[in-house]
Amino acid sequence: MVVKTLTGNYAVAYAVKLARVNVVSAYPITPQTTIVEKLSEMIEKGELNARMIRVESEHSALAAVYGAASAGARAFTATSSHGLLYMHEVVWWAAGSRIPLVMAVVTRAIGPPWNIHVDHQDILDQRDSGWIIAVAQENQEVLDLTLQAFKISEDPRVYLPMMVGLDGFILSHTTAPVDIPDQELVDSWLPPRRQPYIIAPESEVVMGNIAPDEDHFMMRYSMAASMEAAKKVIEEVDKEYGEIFGRSYGGLVECYKCEDAEYFVVIMGSWAGDAKKAVDTLREQNIPVGVVRIRFVRPWPREKLLEILSGAKGVLVFDRAVSMGSTGILFSEVAQTLYPLNISLKGLVAGLAGVDVGPSRIEAEILKFIKQAEEGAIYTPTEWILPEKYAGRYPSSPKEVIAK
Amino acid sequence: MNVNSKPVLEEPKTVFFAPISHPSPGSVGKTGTWRTHKPVVDLDKCTGCLICWLYCPEDTIIRLENDKVSIDYEYCKGCGICAHQCPFDAIQMVPEG
Numbered sequence: 001m002v003v004k005t006l007t008g009n010y011a012v013a014y015a016v017k018l019a020r021v022n023v024v025s026a027y028p029i030t031p032q033t034t035i036v037e038k039l040s041e042m043i044e045k046g047e048l049n050a051r052m053i054r055v056e057s058e059h060s061a062l063a064a065v066y067g068a069a070s071a072g073a074r075a076f077t078a079t080s081s082h083g084l085l086y087m088h089e090v091v092w093w094a095a096g097s098r099i100p101l102v103m104a105v106v107t108r109a110i111g112p113p114w115n116i117h118v119d120h121q122d123i124l125d126q127r128d129s130g131w132i133i134a135v136a137q138e139n140q141e142v143l144d145l146t147l148q149a150f151k152i153s154e155d156p157r158v159y160l161p162m163m164v165g166l167d168g169f170i171l172s173h174t175t176a177p178v179d180i181p182d183q184e185l186v187d188s189w190l191p192p193r194r195q196p197y198i199i200a201p202e203s204e205v206v207m208g209n210i211a212p213d214e215d216h217f218m219m220r221y222s223m224a225a226s227m228e229a230a231k232k233v234i235e236e237v238d239k240e241y242g243e244i245f246g247r248s249y250g251g252l253v254e255c256y257k258c259e260d261a262e263y264f265v266v267i268m269g270s271w272a273g274d275a276k277k278a279v280d281t282l283r284e285q286n287i288p289v290g291v292v293r294i295r296f297v298r299p300w301p302r303e304k305l306l307e308i309l310s311g312a313k314g315v316l317v318f319d320r321a322v323s324m325g326s327t328g329i330l331f332s333e334v335a336q337t338l339y340p341l342n343i344s345l346k347g348l349v350a351g352l353a354g355v356d357v358g359p360s361r362i363e364a365e366i367l368k369f370i371k372q373a374e375e376g377a378i379y380t381p382t383e384w385i386l387p388e389k390y391a392g393r394y395p396s397s398p399k400e401v402i403a404k
Numbered sequence: 405m406n407v408n409s410k411p412v413l414e415e416p417k418t419v420f421f422a423p424i425s426h427p428s429p430g431s432v433g434k435t436g437t438w439r440t441h442k443p444v445v446d447l448d449k450c451t452g453c454l455i456c457w458l459y460c461p462e463d464t465i466i467r468l469e470n471d472k473v474s475i476d477y478e479y480c481k482g483c484g485i486c487a488h489q490c491p492f493d494a495i496q497m498v499p500e501g
Contacts, residue, residue, distance in 0.1 A: 063491075072410070072411035073411070074411075097422065097423055098420070098422045099414070154414065155417075156414045156416050156417045157416075157418055159415040159416050169413075191412075192409040192411065192412055192413040193412065194411065194412045195411055195412075195413065195414070196412075196413070196414070196416050196420065196422055197413065197422065197424050198411065198413060198417070204426055204427065205424050205425070205426060206425055206426070206427055207422075207423055207424045207425075208422070208423055209424075209425045209432075210432050211423060211425070212432075215421060218421040219421040219422065219423060221419065221421070222418065222419045222420050222421040224420045225418045225419045226416075226420075229417070229418045323474070358475060371457065
């Protein structure tokens, strides 16, 4: 065990090295990050026995690792924002083909206008594709999740690719102490790669042929079944990882001061740290509030959320991505989950394009929400926390713009 | 150490349908029925250059012993690439029916 000061990007690279990946592919220009730069250096120095395939686009980068993985290699790629959108077609191919694969996504805003800061619009654009999607809160978790991703994805109950999200700049380019597990320990924990079939000249299997409609339908059904099975696998892997490496995060969701909480913040990514800080302050004033941090968006932790939130008086959802014409994306997920419960529910869209929302703002929003809920159950699907520069000049609900 | 170790084929543990198949003729039926025009080979003009055989995207040009060709009408979709490529004008596209 070694503790190093690493950026989130380097934390990914160290995890990929520990997983003894065979193939890495990347388009090297922006929006690529230092993840593959570091991996390329490791390969060049002979520290990682892998092949680096440099390609002409992100579409090709994912296609290359998808091909390598189909042929039996443990393969990895990384991307961000527009690179991920450019991959979108192959994202679906990899999942539909049931090929275990791991990809890191440095989550960033989507243009126009060009923006390099964090939000979750890019990764949540992949939500329905059949990938397992996890988002970390800090750099240590980035390393642990990336390593776990190989085990989860290659589990015969799952056989779906997995992407690990880390917030752009806040994690990707900021250093923090990261404990790097011993290689021998990782080797004894992570089994050799497993996969359902291998595409090779001698295997006489072809993939992606036209199929009867009914079979296509059943492929979707089988992906849905594997997503359900993945929930258990994720919890198992989180638990055994804790036993061996000393760190568990709660599996699908992390609960912070939930035990006796009456009100809950639901949030995902690095700003969950700000929410925890806000909750710490409120707890000092004996306000019973907790944080439910979504770690896995897919599979969606429906059962677990229902269990945690069944006694809640109210749930406040913070969204760093919005479905245009509807609500924040996490809000719609939470709302459909909590449908059986009669509790106050509010969705806040904030922090898009990296606009800062600190603990004091979160604290104020929690207090406001509790006050509203105590006056009578509320259901507010979408309000926006406008940037300071524009607050007060526009209504917080986009709906009211047209009303005026 | 699992350095570049061989991947293990392991059966999926859930209901599993994957988009894989084993190559065989006509896995989606007899595609010859899709044709509106059929290629007809004039064996007097055919020199056995096999350019049509190389270009056919469906592997439905049958290579005869003398390297001249005939067409597998059960699966030929009638795309006409063979007729277009033939340097000797030995393949004509004739309307079906």
